[in-house]
Structure formats: C-alpha cells, structure tokens
Amino acid sequence: MxxxxxxxxxxxxxxxxxxxxxxxxxxxxxxxxxxxxxxxxxxxxxxxxxxxxxxxxxxxxxxxxxxxxxxxxxxxxxxxxxxxxxxxxxxxxxxxxxxxxxxxxxxxxxxxxxxxxxxxxxxxxxxxxxxxxxxxxxxxxxxxxxxxxxxxxxxxxxxxxxxxxxxxxxxxxxxxxxxxxxxxxxxxxxxxxxxxIPPGALASRWNTRNWQLQTETSQPVNLAEQGWRVLPPAGFKPIAELARQLRAGHRVDQLVLSDGLAAISIFIETFDPKRDQSIRQGGLTQGAISIYRMRLASYWLTAVGEVPAQTVRDLAHAVQYLPQAAH
CATH class of the missing domain: 2.50.20.10 (Lipoprotein localisation LolA/LolB/LppX)
Structure with a gap:
C-alpha cells in the first residue's frame, strides 16, 4: 500500500x-x-x-x-x-x-x-x-x-x-x-x-458510579543502565522494558522477551523483609505457564512465560545484577 x-x-x-x-x-x-x-x-x-x-x-x-x-x-x-x-x-x-x-x-x-x-x-x-x-x-x-x-x-x-x-x-x-x-x-x-452481533454488545452491564478508581501506570525504562544483564534463551528478543507502578510505593520493573509466538516476562522488585520473608523461592507450573522466583541481591526476580519450566529457570539463573555498570 x-x-x-x-x-x-x-x-x-x-x-x-x-x-x-x-x-x-x-x-x-x-x-x-x-x-x-x-x-x-x-x-x-x-x-x-x-x-x-x-x-x-x-x-x-x-x-x-x-x-x-x-x-x-x-x-x-x-x-x-x-x-x-x-x-x-x-x-x-x-x-x-x-x-x-x-x-x-x-x-x-x-x-x-x-x-x-x-x-x-x-x-x-x-x-x-x-x-x-x-x-x-x-x-x-x-x-x-x-x-x-x-x-x-x-x-x-x-x-x-x-x-x-x-x-x-x-x-x-x-x-x-x-x-x-x-x-x-x-x-x-x-x-x-x-x-x-447485537447492538450494544460492547456496553458494560455494571453501573460503576461511586466505585473506587485505581490507576496502574507504566513508562519505558533501561534496565541495562540500572546494572541488569539478561541472557535471553535462543530466539527470544526483548520487545518491551517497563517500569510499572502498581500502587503507591510499589514499583515493578518488567522485561518482556518473545520469539514471535511465546512470551516470557522478567519482573524485578525490591525485596521487602517485612512483606517477603515467607515467599517461597523456586518453580511452579500451571498448564502452559511456568513461573520461577528467586532472590538476587536485594531484589526479587520472577520469570513467567508460556514455555517449559526449564526455560524460565535457566533464564532466571542467567540474570546478573552489576550495580557498578549503572555508573
């Protein structure tokens, strides 16, 4: 065209x-x-x-x-x-x-x-x-x-x-x-x-008057400048790097990798001793979704993707944090 x-x-x-x-x-x-x-x-x-x-x-x-x-x-x-x-x-x-x-x-x-x-x-x-x-x-x-x-x-x-x-x-x-x-x-x-398709099919059936409004925002971020080094699995390429503000005081950085069909996200958030002591490290699989979570320095690192469990585990363990690189 x-x-x-x-x-x-x-x-x-x-x-x-x-x-x-x-x-x-x-x-x-x-x-x-x-x-x-x-x-x-x-x-x-x-x-x-x-x-x-x-x-x-x-x-x-x-x-x-x-x-x-x-x-x-x-x-x-x-x-x-x-x-x-x-x-x-x-x-x-x-x-x-x-x-x-x-x-x-x-x-x-x-x-x-x-x-x-x-x-x-x-x-x-x-x-x-x-x-x-x-x-x-x-x-x-x-x-x-x-x-x-x-x-x-x-x-x-x-x-x-x-x-x-x-x-x-x-x-x-x-x-x-x-x-x-x-x-x-x-x-x-x-x-x-x-x-x-009937008229009005897009209309919500809920009246949201007086409901509470919560806003989640995101903005581009450069994780390499912060000292993060990620070695993607073969064929997976970065398609997005975002800083997500889920609620007041809770920021999560996200790297999205894809091979064009499947996607893997790496979530990085600061470790909170009061909140996170009881969180289990390791892997979990739910259908096609594999999750692997681990502690790295003073951060929680979570890899989530519609890929085999070994793929997200290997990816998580391949992540490096080199804070001096940020300077």
Whole structure:
C-alpha cells in the first residue's frame, strides 16, 4: 500500500487492506499465513464465548471485538468465578471488579486469543516448522483448517491451530509439549460475525458510579543502565522494558522477551523483609505457564512465560545484577 494511502485511511480500512493482501500468499508461505491469521483477529467484527482449559480447570469468557472509525474496541467478561469485566480501546484497559467495587485503569496487556503473533513474526520460521494438516475440523459449528507449528528445540512449546476456512480467524489453539501431549487449549465454543452481533454488545452491564478508581501506570525504562544483564534463551528478543507502578510505593520493573509466538516476562522488585520473608523461592507450573522466583541481591526476580519450566529457570539463573555498570 502506498504511503499516502496508509496515512489517510482509517484503522479498520487499513486492517482490511492488509488482510486482503496476505490471503493469496498464505497457502504456501508460513509467515504470510500467520500474518493473515493475526490480521483477521484485528480486522474482523466477532463475538462469542471462549473456553480455556488448563488440566481439569475450565474458564469461560464472553468476548466482543469490533472495529470502526475509532479503531479496535473490545469487551471481555469472565463467566466463571468472581465477576470481572475488561474494556479495551486505544492501548488502555479498564477492568471492573464488582465484588470490590473497584475500577482498574492500566495499559492494555499484550495480544491474547484469537490474536496469535507478538510483533511482526519474521523470525518465527527459524524456531518453528509450519505443517498444514490434510484434514478439516469443526469448532463452534464452523469448518476450520488444522495446521501445526512444531518447535525445533526444547526451549518452547509446539502449537496445533484451527483457523476458520472462510475468514481465517483463529478458532482453536492447543499447546503441545515435546512428546506431543496436550498442555492446555483455548477455543471458541460459540462465535458470530458482523451483522450477527447485537447492538450494544460492547456496553458494560455494571453501573460503576461511586466505585473506587485505581490507576496502574507504566513508562519505558533501561534496565541495562540500572546494572541488569539478561541472557535471553535462543530466539527470544526483548520487545518491551517497563517500569510499572502498581500502587503507591510499589514499583515493578518488567522485561518482556518473545520469539514471535511465546512470551516470557522478567519482573524485578525490591525485596521487602517485612512483606517477603515467607515467599517461597523456586518453580511452579500451571498448564502452559511456568513461573520461577528467586532472590538476587536485594531484589526479587520472577520469570513467567508460556514455555517449559526449564526455560524460565535457566533464564532466571542467567540474570546478573552489576550495580557498578549503572555508573
């Protein structure tokens, strides 16, 4: 698309142009296929219920995603457990916690299902083999094509995905370990598109008058200038360095690494003897999410990612703190 067209079009129209441009090449080119799936997640109007399965735990979420002249707008409502609803627009997220009558304003988190890529995805084919499978499946009553992204090493998981045959939206994704066993999965159980979505689908059902407002802010930070040295796992590159103010007096620095599909975050916060003495060091795995926490100098270091447990453990132990480097 010429520069003048990119500069002059609205967000939704640009997304549609980008989507149409990738359709032809996507049948044989892995990167074009992945970008086509990613653009569908951003350009289409869709609504439905997604179900996330982690072991024996199931969590359902009502999701609405619309694109208009103002850009992308989205509403997510958790349907299991304590009520929670998040409204997203223009890079900001407003989360409602009805049980506590609290509204949390914060920068929107990274892309989530049915989005697939983190960044442009240009390096993904160096670490995953894309294999379309010769079979058609059905998810939420819609025909979808199955393909696999097979990890080339033990640092990351593999994925089996099912994409809508008509509009290429990701309908289901399964995370697989090195033996091909299911780790977790998320899929639409019901989905509708375009004119099928009722008016007012983005409107919250909660009246937040007189609720408490909490604001979480973040700003760019240079961790190397503070003396931190991080050796990322092969194929993972830094995509964000942030200082996050979660509440008064509680700052957490975050480094986000990604290989284009999976992401790992390293959280760094000052050790508080009164608050943190009872916190256990070591690892924990919940479905595809691995967590490893350790004490380093006068800091807590926590590595969290949708990667095998050994990957986050090795990453945490590879972090160095050299305060003299900050000077």
């Amino acid at each position: 010429p520069t003048w067209a990119r500069a002059g079009c609205r967000v939704g129209l640009c997304l549609v142009f980008s989507w149409a441009a990738t359709v032809g090449a996507a049948e044989t080119d892995p990167l074009a296929f992945l970008q086509q799936v990613q653009t569908a997640a951003r350009a289409l109007d869709y609504a439905g219920v997604t179900v996330y399965q982690q072991g024996h735990v199931l969590r359902a979420t009502h999701l609405v995603h619309l694109v208009d002249g103002t850009g992308e707008r989205e509403r997510q409502e958790v349907l299991d457990g304590p009520p929670q609803e998040c409204l997203r627009q223009d890079g900001m997220e407003q989360c409602l916690l009805p049980d506590h009558r609290i509204v949390v304003m914060r920068p929107a988190h990274s892309a989530h299902f049915p989005a697939l890529l983190l960044g442009d995805g240009t390096d993904i084919t160096q670490h995953y083999d894309w294999q379309p499978l010769d079979r058609i499946y059905r998810v939420a009553g819609r025909a979808c094509s199955v393909s696999e992204l097979r990890a080339r090493d033990a640092l990351r998981y593999s994925y089996r995905i099912c994409t809508d045959q008509q509009n290429h939206l990701l309908l289901k994704i399964q995370t697989l370990d090195a033996q091909g066993h299911l780790v977790d999965q998320v899929a639409f159980s019901r989905v509708s598109f375009g004119a099928e």
